[in-house]
Amino acid sequence: xxxxxxxxFVRVADCGSITAAATxxxxxxxxxxxxxxxxxxxxxxxxxIRSTRSLRLTDTGERYLIxxxxxxxxxxxxxQAINDVRxxxxxxxxxxxxxxxxxxxxxxxxxDFMDEYPELKIRLHIGDTLSDxxxxxxxxxLRIGTPKDSSLVAFKIAKVKRQLxxxxxxxxxxxxxxxxxxxSDHNCLFFMLDERTHDLWRFTKNGREFKVRVTGNRTCNxxxxxxxxAVAGKGVVYKSALDLGEDILKQRLVxxxxxxxxxxxxxxxxxxxxxxVTPVILLLRDMLRQRCKQRLEARN
Numbered sequence: 001x002x003x004x005x006x007x008x009f010v011r012v013a014d015c016g017s018i019t020a021a022a023t024x025x026x027x028x029x030x031x032x033x034x035x036x037x038x039x040x041x042x043x044x045x046x047x048x049i050r051s052t053r054s055l056r057l058t059d060t061g062e063r064y065l066i067x068x069x070x071x072x073x074x075x076x077x078x079x080q081a082i083n084d085v086r087x088x089x090x091x092x093x094x095x096x097x098x099x100x101x102x103x104x105x106x107x108x109x110x111x112d113f114m115d116e117y118p119e120l121k122i123r124l125h126i127g128d129t130l131s132d133x134x135x136x137x138x139x140x141x142l143r144i145g146t147p148k149d150s151s152l153v154a155f156k157i158a159k160v161k162r163q164l165x166x167x168x169x170x171x172x173x174x175x176x177x178x179x180x181x182x183x184s185d186h187n188c189l190f191f192m193l194d195e196r197t198h199d200l201w202r203f204t205k206n207g208r209e210f211k212v213r214v215t216g217n218r219t220c221n222x223x224x225x226x227x228x229x230a231v232a233g234k235g236v237v238y239k240s241a242l243d244l245g246e247d248i249l250k251q252r253l254v255x256x257x258x259x260x261x262x263x264x265x266x267x268x269x270x271x272x273x274x275x276x277v278t279p280v281i282l283l284l285r286d287m288l289r290q291r292c293k294q295r296l297e298a299r300n
Contacts, residue, residue: 003075005039006068008032009047013057013065090119093280096131096141097124100224100243106142109291113284120280128193128223133272140281141270142288144240153277154268155285158292162262163241164201165253169233177236177256180210187235188216191223201238203260210260242267245295267292 011021022032040047047061131138147154190197203210230237231252247253269285
């Protein structure tokens with residue numbers, strides 16, 4: 001049922017004329033008449049008694065009009081509540097995000113978010129080193145894995161699995177990987193987090209977990225670089241499907257070992273304490289949940 005049809009119904013009832021209501025709402029009389037017929041068909045009842053000279057509500061129409069006015073008033077209040085929230089979304093928020101997720105995924109999302117709330121200012125901290133909330137003056141951070149500090153407030157954004165990928169050029173030259181055993185024959189690309197190289201790769205198949213220590217000639221403390229190396233055909237990458245999604249969709253990277261399930265981790269939006277959970281943080285949380293869901297579903 002269309003809101004515009006309900007608004008038209010109320011105006012016709014108030015004006016006592018389809019033509020007058022149509023003029024107010026900048027519709028043609030024919031379009032207004034068709035909208036009323038559409039509404040009556042959906043309700044399976046007549047709302048007006050029509051004659052060549054007059055138009056009046058039926059008993060059912062009068063009863064429906066009461067509820068219709070109330071519903072439209074509630075919708076108007078809801079819109080005003082949204083506008084009130086939008087007006088309150090202002091100030092500065094310091095947001096820390098992982099390097100690849102920040103650059104590849106988050107930047108356009110933040111652009112849209114700030115377009116919606118133009119009074120908001122964001123200070124973005126991009127890097128794979130975990131920021132210190134107090135030393136680095138961070139308000140909120142996007143982090144992979146459950147926070148170990150129980151004093152932090154953590155909102156789960158998405159469950160993200162890793163995906164094994166290589167470029168079409170690399171696969172053409174070195175062959176596609178279809179099993180765990182073949183990983184030892186390939187150049188694997190690494191990234192470091194807190195000085196630890198992620199060279200132990202985990203997979204699951206038919207409920208059985210596989211762990212393999214892989215080797216390669218390239219390591220970086222910036223996870224985005226590992227993805228860029230893979231796109232350039234320098235080796236095999238095993239990273240978050242969220243970060244690799246655009247490259248996979250545009251066929252810059254090709255998923256391999258798809259009958260294995262990649263290692264999973266939860267993505268969290270983290271605040272240093274309950275007092276830091278502001279309306280801005282909650283809106284940011286909701287936006288990230290929706291966008292991550294859409295992005296992960298798009299590649300399935």
